[in-house]
Amino acid sequence: MPTERITFPGHDGGELAARLDLPDGPVLATALFAHCFTCGKDIAAARRIAGRLASMGIAVLRFDFTGLGHSDGEFSNTSFSSNVQDLVAAANWLKARGMAPDVLIGHSLGGSAVLKSAHEIHGIKAVVTLGAPFDPGHVTHNFSASLSEIKEEGSAKVTLGGRPFTISKAFVDDVCAEKLAPAIASLRAALLVMHAPGDETVGIENASQIFLAAKHPKSFVTLDDADHLISRAKDSEYAADVIAAWLTRYVDLSPPATADGPPEGVVRVSEADPEGFLQDVQSGPATHIYADEPKEFGGTNRGLSPYGLLAAGLGACTSMTIRMYARRKGWPLDHVTVDVTHNKVHAQDAETGKSNRIDTFVRTIGLVGDLDEAQRQRLMEIADKCPVHQTLEHGARVQTKQRAE
Structure with missing residues (x-):
C-alpha cells in the first residue's frame, strides 16, 4: 500500500x-x-490501524500535531484548542485534494480532540474514539507533580514517555476549561467508542461517560486486555477490523463502477507487517484474509501459511465439486468434510528429473447422509474432477512480471 509523505499548514x-x-x-x-x-x-x-484500513480501501491521513514529531512549532505554545484547529486544517487540506474526510479517528487525547472538532468539519459521517478521556483535563495526571510549579512559574519541564516537554500554564488552563459533553451531545455523526476495561492511563469510566453523553447512533466495543497505547499488533489489527466493519453501516464502502483496484479474478497480496511475515490477502473489495508463518519460523501465526492456503484451496474446491454433483443428482448428501495434509515424499517417477522428492497432498473426505455405496463411490470419483486437483496434478506455469507503479 502506498504512503505519501506530505506537509500542510497547521492552525498557525x-x-x-x-x-x-x-x-x-x-x-x-x-x-x-x-x-x-x-x-x-x-x-x-x-501506523497499524492506518495500514489495515488502507488495505480495505480507506485512505488515512495521520499527522504530527504542532510542536511534535517532524512538525513545525513549539509544543510549549500549543493547547487542546490548537490541536482541534490542527485537525480542522488537516480536514481542509484533504478537502482541497478532493478527499474530504468521512471519518474522524482519535486515540487518547486525540479522541477528545476529534469529538470537539467534528462539528467544525463539514460532511463527517462517523467518529471513532480509542481510549479517549471524557474530560480533556484528565491529561494533567501525567504531570500532576509539576502542576504547582506550572501554576507558580507559568511553565515547567516534565518528562513524558522518556522525553522532555515544556508544559505551560496556558495549556493546563485550556485543557481543564474544556468540556466535551455539549460537543458530544450535538455530534451529527455516528459514534464508535472503543476502550480497554483494564486501561490504567484513562479509566473505562471515561468511555461510559462519552457513550452516555452521545445520542444514537452510537456503539461501544471493548478492547479487552489491550494497553492504553494499543501497542500489540493483534489489538490494533482487531481495532481496525472492527472500525472497518462498523463503518459499512454509515459510510458507503462499495467500489465505484470503474474501480482501478484488483479486477475480478485477481488476488492481491500485500505486506501487513514488514518486520514479520503477516500478509493481507484480498480478492475484490469484500473478501479479506491473512497469511502468515508459524511462530517457530519467525511469524505470528495469525493466518494460514502459504502451503496451508494451497491445501485450503484443494479442500474447498473438492467439497464444492462434490456438493454441486450431489445437488444436481438430487442425492441425500447432508454434509461434506475434507481434511488435507501436505508432505514432500520421495518421487516414484524418476522421469521427473528435477528432484527426487515431490509434493503430496492427502485428502480424507467425509460424506454424511443416507447414501448407498454406489453413490459414495461415485462422489469419491467426482472429487478427482475438482479443478484445483486437476491443476496440482497436471502442473502449472508461473509467469512473473513487474507491476507498473
Whole structure:
C-alpha cells in the first residue's frame, strides 16, 4: 500500500508533517487520525490501524500535531484548542485534494480532540474514539507533580514517555476549561467508542461517560486486555477490523463502477507487517484474509501459511465439486468434510528429473447422509474432477512480471 509523505499548514501557518496511507485500488472513504498526547503519527497503533484500513480501501491521513514529531512549532505554545484547529486544517487540506474526510479517528487525547472538532468539519459521517478521556483535563495526571510549579512559574519541564516537554500554564488552563459533553451531545455523526476495561492511563469510566453523553447512533466495543497505547499488533489489527466493519453501516464502502483496484479474478497480496511475515490477502473489495508463518519460523501465526492456503484451496474446491454433483443428482448428501495434509515424499517417477522428492497432498473426505455405496463411490470419483486437483496434478506455469507503479 502506498504512503505519501506530505506537509500542510497547521492552525498557525507552520508546516505539519503527515503521512497519507492510500489503498492499492480505489479510495472508498477517507479517515483523519489524531494521535495520543505527546505521541506522533508514527506510533505503532496509528501506523497499524492506518495500514489495515488502507488495505480495505480507506485512505488515512495521520499527522504530527504542532510542536511534535517532524512538525513545525513549539509544543510549549500549543493547547487542546490548537490541536482541534490542527485537525480542522488537516480536514481542509484533504478537502482541497478532493478527499474530504468521512471519518474522524482519535486515540487518547486525540479522541477528545476529534469529538470537539467534528462539528467544525463539514460532511463527517462517523467518529471513532480509542481510549479517549471524557474530560480533556484528565491529561494533567501525567504531570500532576509539576502542576504547582506550572501554576507558580507559568511553565515547567516534565518528562513524558522518556522525553522532555515544556508544559505551560496556558495549556493546563485550556485543557481543564474544556468540556466535551455539549460537543458530544450535538455530534451529527455516528459514534464508535472503543476502550480497554483494564486501561490504567484513562479509566473505562471515561468511555461510559462519552457513550452516555452521545445520542444514537452510537456503539461501544471493548478492547479487552489491550494497553492504553494499543501497542500489540493483534489489538490494533482487531481495532481496525472492527472500525472497518462498523463503518459499512454509515459510510458507503462499495467500489465505484470503474474501480482501478484488483479486477475480478485477481488476488492481491500485500505486506501487513514488514518486520514479520503477516500478509493481507484480498480478492475484490469484500473478501479479506491473512497469511502468515508459524511462530517457530519467525511469524505470528495469525493466518494460514502459504502451503496451508494451497491445501485450503484443494479442500474447498473438492467439497464444492462434490456438493454441486450431489445437488444436481438430487442425492441425500447432508454434509461434506475434507481434511488435507501436505508432505514432500520421495518421487516414484524418476522421469521427473528435477528432484527426487515431490509434493503430496492427502485428502480424507467425509460424506454424511443416507447414501448407498454406489453413490459414495461415485462422489469419491467426482472429487478427482475438482479443478484445483486437476491443476496440482497436471502442473502449472508461473509467469512473473513487474507491476507498473
